[in-house]
Amino acid sequence: MKREKALELLKDNLSQENLLKHSYAVEAAMKEFAQHFDKDIEKWGVAGLLHDIDYEYTKNDPEMHGFKAEKILKKSELDIGDDILYAIKAHSGNVKAKSLFDKVLHSVDPLTGLIVASALMHPDKDITKMKHDFVLRRFDEKNFAKGADRDVIKKCKDFMPLNDFVKHTLKGMQKINGVLEL
Numbered sequence: 001m002k003r004e005k006a007l008e009l010l011k012d013n014l015s016q017e018n019l020l021k022h023s024y025a026v027e028a029a030m031k032e033f034a035q036h037f038d039k040d041i042e043k044w045g046v047a048g049l050l051h052d053i054d055y056e057y058t059k060n061d062p063e064m065h066g067f068k069a070e071k072i073l074k075k076s077e078l079d080i081g082d083d084i085l086y087a088i089k090a091h092s093g094n095v096k097a098k099s100l101f102d103k104v105l106h107s108v109d110p111l112t113g114l115i116v117a118s119a120l121m122h123p124d125k126d127i128t129k130m131k132h133d134f135v136l137r138r139f140d141e142k143n144f145a146k147g148a149d150r151d152v153i154k155k156c157k158d159f160m161p162l163n164d165f166v167k168h169t170l171k172g173m174q175k176i177n178g179v180l181e182l
Helices: 003-013 017-036 041-050 067-075 082-091 100-121 132-139 150-158 162-174
Strands: none
Touching (some): 003 041, 017 041, 017 100, 041 100, 067 082, 100 132, 100 150, 100 162, 132 162
């Protein structure tokens, strides 16, 4: 399983630049958590990269989100393990997140959106200068970044306090600021 082939497949299935950047953000965050939890960085990264590969196909049919991804990935030449396929299905909430891997992907997905929205309104407009507490202050603003499901993000408490979860996710995203252009 090589990132280059996964990225090629992702670009074959997603055309919107903002969705590609979201995928890169989730990939970076997943790599950060893999390092933190001493897990397989490449595997966690690929799961983050590919988690929304079916989004353009399923945006009007959210019950299929993750399941269509599984079909796409099984047809591909990528050697995607069952654990990655399950985590991708679980991130959408259409199957229960069971493992640490599943739970991190499930909670990190909406958090990356909240962080992007926070960076865009930050006084410096620079994610590398933003601190996690700035994101946490936005967290409780109900009308801010409505698409970032706070209840899903809060599920991080199963494996880590929210404060630390935001810190790690932000750190991962800051590492690829050149790609995210924030």
